[in-house]
Amino acid sequence: MPILDIGEVAQRSGVPASTLRYYEEIGLIGSLGRRGLRRQFDADVLLRLSLIGLSKAAGFSLVEIAGMFGQNGQPDLPRAQFHAKADELQRQIVDLSALRDMLRHIADCPAPTHLECPTFRGLLKSASQGTLVTHPSLGEAGRGLKPARRR
Amino acid sequence: MPILDIGEVAQRSGVPASTLRYYEEIGLIGSLGRRGLRRQFDADVLLRLSLIGLSKAAGFSLVEIAGMFGQNGQPDLPRAQFHAKADELQRQIVDLSALRDMLRHIADCPAPTHLECPTFRGLLKSASQGTLVTHPSLGEAGRGLKPARRR
DNA sequence: CTACAAGTTCAAGTCAACTTGAGGTCAAGC
DNA sequence: GCTTGACCTCAAGTTGACTTGAACTTGTAG
Numbered sequence: 001m002p003i004l005d006i007g008e009v010a011q012r013s014g015v016p017a018s019t020l021r022y023y024e025e026i027g028l029i030g031s032l033g034r035r036g037l038r039r040q041f042d043a044d045v046l047l048r049l050s051l052i053g054l055s056k057a058a059g060f061s062l063v064e065i066a067g068m069f070g071q072n073g074q075p076d077l078p079r080a081q082f083h084a085k086a087d088e089l090q091r092q093i094v095d096l097s098a099l100r101d102m103l104r105h106i107a108d109c110p111a112p113t114h115l116e117c118p119t120f121r122g123l124l125k126s127a128s129q130g131t132l133v134t135h136p137s138l139g140e141a142g143r144g145l146k147p148a149r150r151r
Numbered sequence: 152m153p154i155l156d157i158g159e160v161a162q163r164s165g166v167p168a169s170t171l172r173y174y175e176e177i178g179l180i181g182s183l184g185r186r187g188l189r190r191q192f193d194a195d196v197l198l199r200l201s202l203i204g205l206s207k208a209a210g211f212s213l214v215e216i217a218g219m220f221g222q223n224g225q226p227d228l229p230r231a232q233f234h235a236k237a238d239e240l241q242r243q244i245v246d247l248s249a250l251r252d253m254l255r256h257i258a259d260c261p262a263p264t265h266l267e268c269p270t271f272r273g274l275l276k277s278a279s280q281g282t283l284v285t286h287p288s289l290g291e292a293g294r295g296l297k298p299a300r301r302r
Numbered sequence: 303c304t305a306c307a308a309g310t311t312c313a314a315g316t317c318a319a320c321t322t323g324a325g326g327t328c329a330a331g332c
Numbered sequence: 333g334c335t336t337g338a339c340c341t342c343a344a345g346t347t348g349a350c351t352t353g354a355a356c357t358t359g360t361a362g
Contacts, residue, residue: 005339006339017339018322019319019320021340022321026319037339038339039339044266047272047275050275050278054247054249057247062319068257074264079257080258082255083254086252086255089247089254093244093248093251095208096205096208096243099205099240100237100244107230113225115198124205127201156309157308158308169350170349170350170351172310173349177349186358188309188358189308189359190309190310303362304362306358306362307359307360307361308359310357311354311355311356312353313352313354314351314353315351315352315353316350316351316352317351318347319347319348320345320346320347321346321347322346323342323343324342324344326339327340327341328337328340329336329337330335330336330337331335332333
């Protein structure tokens with residue numbers, strides 16, 4: 001079971017050392033202990049970081065992620081909540097697929113003003129399985145979507 | 152072509168008026184003009200807001216979104232860039248699907264420590280079509296993922 | 303005509319997620 | 333024994349995306 005120090009974890013994972021310290025501080029990852037001052041990480045942390053990256057991309061906050069994969073590796077949440085998160089994610093996947101198709105459409109369709117193109121409107125309407133504002137006077141724009149973040 | 156004032160847009164779209172002002176300020180949406188002091192919005196803005204919500208969920212920043220759907224409604228970017236964004240989105244969809252399956256797995260699998268479960272590791276490995284750190288000493292964790300944000 | 307709800311501006315505040323900088327520690331190699 | 337490089341802590345700064353508050357204006361209803 002290999003032990004890594006922070007520089008190696010940073011290099012292999014692409015996550016900066018400052019971020020790793022921050023993640024440890026908030027309890028999102030754990031280290032085995034110290035050698036002198038230096039944190040020693042189990043190689044497993046790399047998997048955990050993948051999981052974290054994935055979850056961040058899905059729009060989960062660090063706090064939520066911490067809840068999903070408690071410090072020991074075991075989830076902190078009841079099973080039903082996982083199903084709920086998965087379903088939420090499924091909805092998001094549907095939406096992103098629609099957006100992907102819209103981007104492809106924009107790239108290929110010669111019409112300059114896409115909001116008027118029926119194909120485009122159709123794709124937009126299909127997003128969020130119809131909960132979007134396309135229908136007169138009902139629904140909330142982007143309702144059911146996870147606000148997402150990047151940096 | 153109906154004209155809406157900010158309160159109606161807010162109500163129908165679920166986007167707070169303060170956010171709508173902010174979006175207008177940064178050029179993400181446009182208003183038709185003013186009636187007295189009050190902004191008048193074309194109903195089309197609702198579609199635009201859906202698009203914005205969708206794009207935010209996909210992890211695009213407001214600046215990127217503004218570039219994709221320039222103030223007039225026409226994109227500001229070359230076609231190739233749209234294909235690139237679509238492909239990026241496609242990769243993300245694959246990753247999120249893996250994450251969704253992982254969440255389902257956690258909800259259903261009785262084993263308490265999922266990082267050791269082969270099924271789970273398999274799912275994790277499949278994310279980002281294998282660019283993740285699962286393989287010894289190569290790759291960056293979550294590489295290729297768009298960091299996502301929420302509030 | 304007056305009240306009032308709904309709008310307006312502008313500056314400052316907030317929040318999550320980090321990053322940066324200054325100054326300190328330690329183990330290994332020369 | 334001394335230097336060097338990789339690590340350390342802790343406080344403060346940054347960024348994006350908004351939100352809040354105070355003080356002001358306006359169209360409509362009574």
